[in-house]
Amino acid sequence: MSKNTLFDKIWNEHCVREENGTALLYIDRHMVHEVTSPQAFEGLRMAGRDVWRASANLAVPDHNVPTINRLAGIADPVSRAQVEALEKNCADFGIRLFNMGDPRQGIVHIVGPEQGATQPGMTIVCGDSHTSTHGAFGALAFGIGTSEVEHVLATQTLIQSKPKAMRITVDGPVAPGITAKDIVLAIIGEIGTAGGTGYVIEYAGQAIRDLSMEGRMTVCNMTIEAGARAGLIAVDDKTVAYLRGRPYAPEQADWDKAERYWRSLVSDTDAEFDREITLQGHAIRPQVTWGTSPEMVAPVDAVVPEPEQGANSEQVTGWRNALDYMGLAPSTPITDIRIDKVFIGSCTNARIEDLRAAAGIVKGQRLAPTVKLAMVVPGSGLIKQQAEQEGLDQIFRDAGFEWRDAGCSMCLGMNADRLEEGERCASTSNRNFEGRQGKGGRTHLVSPAMAAAAGIHGHFVDIRDIQER
Amino acid sequence: MEAFTTHSGTVAPLDRANVDTDAIIPKQYLKSIRRTGFGPHLFDDWRYLDAGGLDVDQSTRRENPDFMLNDPRYRNASILLARRNFGCGSSREHAVWALAGDGFRAVIAPSYADIFFNNCFKNGVLPVVLKEEEVSALFENAGADTPLRLTIDLAAQSVSSEDGLSFAFEIDPYLKDNLLKGLDDIGRTLEHVRVIQEYESRRRSEKPWLFRTL
Numbered sequence: 001m002s003k004n005t006l007f008d009k010i011w012n013e014h015c016v017r018e019e020n021g022t023a024l025l026y027i028d029r030h031m032v033h034e035v036t037s038p039q040a041f042e043g044l045r046m047a048g049r050d051v052w053r054a055s056a057n058l059a060v061p062d063h064n065v066p067t068i069n070r071l072a073g074i075a076d077p078v079s080r081a082q083v084e085a086l087e088k089n090c091a092d093f094g095i096r097l098f099n100m101g102d103p104r105q106g107i108v109h110i111v112g113p114e115q116g117a118t119q120p121g122m123t124i125v126c127g128d129s130h131t132s133t134h135g136a137f138g139a140l141a142f143g144i145g146t147s148e149v150e151h152v153l154a155t156q157t158l159i160q161s162k163p164k165a166m167r168i169t170v171d172g173p174v175a176p177g178i179t180a181k182d183i184v185l186a187i188i189g190e191i192g193t194a195g196g197t198g199y200v201i202e203y204a205g206q207a208i209r210d211l212s213m214e215g216r217m218t219v220c221n222m223t224i225e226a227g228a229r230a231g232l233i234a235v236d237d238k239t240v241a242y243l244r245g246r247p248y249a250p251e252q253a254d255w256d257k258a259e260r261y262w263r264s265l266v267s268d269t270d271a272e273f274d275r276e277i278t279l280q281g282h283a284i285r286p287q288v289t290w291g292t293s294p295e296m297v298a299p300v301d302a303v304v305p306e307p308e309q310g311a312n313s314e315q316v317t318g319w320r321n322a323l324d325y326m327g328l329a330p331s332t333p334i335t336d337i338r339i340d341k342v343f344i345g346s347c348t349n350a351r352i353e354d355l356r357a358a359a360g361i362v363k364g365q366r367l368a369p370t371v372k373l374a375m376v377v378p379g380s381g382l383i384k385q386q387a388e389q390e391g392l393d394q395i396f397r398d399a400g401f402e403w404r405d406a407g408c409s410m411c412l413g414m415n416a417d418r419l420e421e422g423e424r425c426a427s428t429s430n431r432n433f434e435g436r437q438g439k440g441g442r443t444h445l446v447s448p449a450m451a452a453a454a455g456i457h458g459h460f461v462d463i464r465d466i467q468e469r
Numbered sequence: 470m471e472a473f474t475t476h477s478g479t480v481a482p483l484d485r486a487n488v489d490t491d492a493i494i495p496k497q498y499l500k501s502i503r504r505t506g507f508g509p510h511l512f513d514d515w516r517y518l519d520a521g522g523l524d525v526d527q528s529t530r531r532e533n534p535d536f537m538l539n540d541p542r543y544r545n546a547s548i549l550l551a552r553r554n555f556g557c558g559s560s561r562e563h564a565v566w567a568l569a570g571d572g573f574r575a576v577i578a579p580s581y582a583d584i585f586f587n588n589c590f591k592n593g594v595l596p597v598v599l600k601e602e603e604v605s606a607l608f609e610n611a612g613a614d615t616p617l618r619l620t621i622d623l624a625a626q627s628v629s630s631e632d633g634l635s636f637a638f639e640i641d642p643y644l645k646d647n648l649l650k651g652l653d654d655i656g657r658t659l660e661h662v663r664v665i666q667e668y669e670s671r672r673r674s675e676k677p678w679l680f681r682t683l
Contacts, residue, residue, distance in 0.1 A: 016661070016664055016665055016668045017661060017664050019643075020642060020643060021643075022641075022643040024658065024661065024664075024665075026665070026668055026669070026672070028679050035499050035500075035561075036499075036560065036561065036562070038502035039502065039503065039504045039562075042502070042504075047655070049655070052665075053669075055680070055681075055682040055683055056683075057683070058683050063499070064500065076500075078500040078501075078523050078524065079500055081500075081502065082500050082502055085502050096683040117683060119678075119679070122679065127560055127562075128559075128560055129558065129559050129560040129584060131560075143560035143584055144560060144584065144587075145560055145561075145562035145565075145584060145587060145588035145591060146504075146562040146563075146588075147562060147588065147591035147592070147654070148587070148588075148591070150655065151654055151655050151658065154655045154658075154659070155655060155658045155659060155665065156665065156669070157658060157665055159643070159654060159657075159658065161641060161643075163583075193487055193554060193557055194487070194553060194554040194557070194580060194582070197554070197580060197581075197582065197583060198583065224558075227554070227557065227582060227583070228583075229583050229584060248681060248683055250678030250681065251678065251681065254677055254678040255678075257676075257678075258676070258678045261676065293487050293489075314486050314552060314553075315486075317484075317485075317486075318485070318486055318487065321485070412491075412496050412559075413496060414496045414497070414499060414500065431489075431491065431558060431559075433489045433491040433492065433558060434491070434492060434514065435491060435492070435495055435514045436491050436496075439495070439514055439520050
């Protein structure tokens, strides 16, 4: 009887050779963006090396691209140079690139699945920590540094030691109004931002199975915020249905064989994990982060904690620093926190389902007068087109939200979209680190519906109250 | 890559847990397409009072006198002491380039985020893992008027001071060997070209859809 985890199956399949516990792992798909690749291509040139298998790579600029007036090009010369370097590198080495004018351009972790370039059983890497997103398809996907980007380009492999396996089971259905974002934030609140360090996490349980592929991508996306490089979800009917007909999905002649293989990508019944964690789905409430680390999170109907209640002196100091930076007093009800800006976007929450959820809250409402800016940034040009066909853009515009072009945008503010000193943002992104959205900016991570509702009311509100009305 | 054998240097204590790579090197510097030049921007948001960027003249920047690296005791430090989960967040190797560029050859902490940890070894920077209580002991010593100096011996896997502090650390043998010899990973992997090619051709016949041209 085989007792392999899904992770074991993919790992074993890709192990080219092994020596003293260090494996040479074959990489099926390499996603490339403009920020972490230029030094890698330069390294290849300096060593006189070529790209091992150019057709395994898919490149798209996302971090630096403007989300407004795109026809005018990139105003910042440094950002422009970086995007131009990607164009040149892809041209020189024969790599497929979706450039800024291409409707398929978008955030790399949204584009891969959308194009069917992300498939079950693959090893997928990218010089970006949120590569964990692709694990939603039962692929082993993780972020790497630029030296490893160069290694993959040159050899189609990576040198890795095998991580341990963790399974996080979210039992039962979640309550109405609870989204994938709330589930993953609750998980991070439970295990902490280093809870998954050294592990690959498989998500299981009814609450995970119930999620759409979009929702599963949200959960896997933030696996890195729990410290694990990769998240995994077993293949099922939803996975297969999502892939059917995608541009880079297997061609008809190969489809049946591929599908048979994909359906084997589940952990065996008796598989053993190094660590098991179980959460009760019904207990998860809408989540809002109050601090400067994703683990500093609370349910919307709770209050900002007292630092003195931290588990140890390190946590007490950490919470105190966080509240100081966030400009929040202990015991403040989360729903009393007023916001200045709203950001709906990022590789975590910029898929069509996310935009629909936010539009559902916004419809027929107006942005609170105290909110200076609310931006909706679709995850790709194709998502933008689809949203426009569904009339979502008009719903957002009518409510006073800005409707932008696709990119990473204010998730990290490498382009012109960012927070000013002291500004507070309800954000659907993945990191609330100090300065992440702009020096001195204050980020609260929430689901798309919660961000939209905060924009309408000017402060956080419990989405369950709104949806009941 | 520069090899790491033994290193002696001053310890700069950064008494925070969960220091993320956005803090180590803020995003605006990631627009550079080079591997060098990041050193002055290490911990930029904490280190300076004003906002910086690639288009800002560094000589006009106002240092934050309260930030540890601006303390005269630590200006020439080459070993960074930190708390648990150092380097969490983004995969940006720029974080290690900034540390190395500012003269740091090693970090000592109870734990690291995985991607940052790997990135260190590609750049001749040694991330030493010590126990929580050992790190705390080093913090107590590093705050004295005379800064703490440590010697890290990679071959012996030890961290020691002249006045008798001494701790052993564990390290993966492959990573240790690479760092001791300053080896290039790609060169080592390309010694196995045949094995990779054989694997690839077998896979291509078994699962042809994986080789569909993008």
